[in-house]
Amino acid sequence: NAGVTQTPKFQVLKTGQSMTLQCAQDMNHNSMYWYRQDPGMGLRLIYYSASEGTTDKGEVPNGYNVSRLNKREFSLRLESAAPSQTSVYFCASSKQGAFSETQYFGPGTRLLVL
């Protein structure tokens, strides 16, 4: 039982390049989330998926797209990376499809946009 896994662990991009961050969970959870963590800003929600087949915007969705590929996988795509997207990205999941319960976090992806 690996919990929540994220790939890659670290990535360097040039401005304008695109990439997809991958996230998978093996806990049969309904809900999945993408956050970014920046110094002095805490964690902020980018997008979430309450259940398979649905996605919703969070607090800072601009510049990102998501895909809930199946119940296990939730990917985050940067179509045209900008230096402001330099951050640590965390994927999380929870069981029942509501925020009012424990979320389980992946180890994070560190992204540097030059």
Place this chain on the structure above:
Amino acid sequence: KQEVTQIPAALSVPEGENLVLNCSFTDSAIYNLQWFRQDPGKGLTSLLLIQSSQREQTSGRLNASLDKSSGRSTLYIAASQPGDSATYLCAGDAGNKLTFGGGTRVLVKP
């Protein structure tokens, strides 16, 4: 809009001392308050979740309280150990998303 604040941003204590970590939030209409631990370069680990109808939760040496009327939550760690060194984050759930505080970085000195 919910705002969550954690003061101080950093804290250093000698081993064995009790830790008191503070979290304040602006919107008292929260569904729950969660405490997380984050080790350097790692993800977040959930420690305690207090439902809005509860006043406290306990797990081992950890005890978290919630006072919705004053907009405060406190995490107590009894008899701190060097292994407790980490960043502790609180997050308020207002029904559609978690709002995180900036965290308190704790160092427990042997």
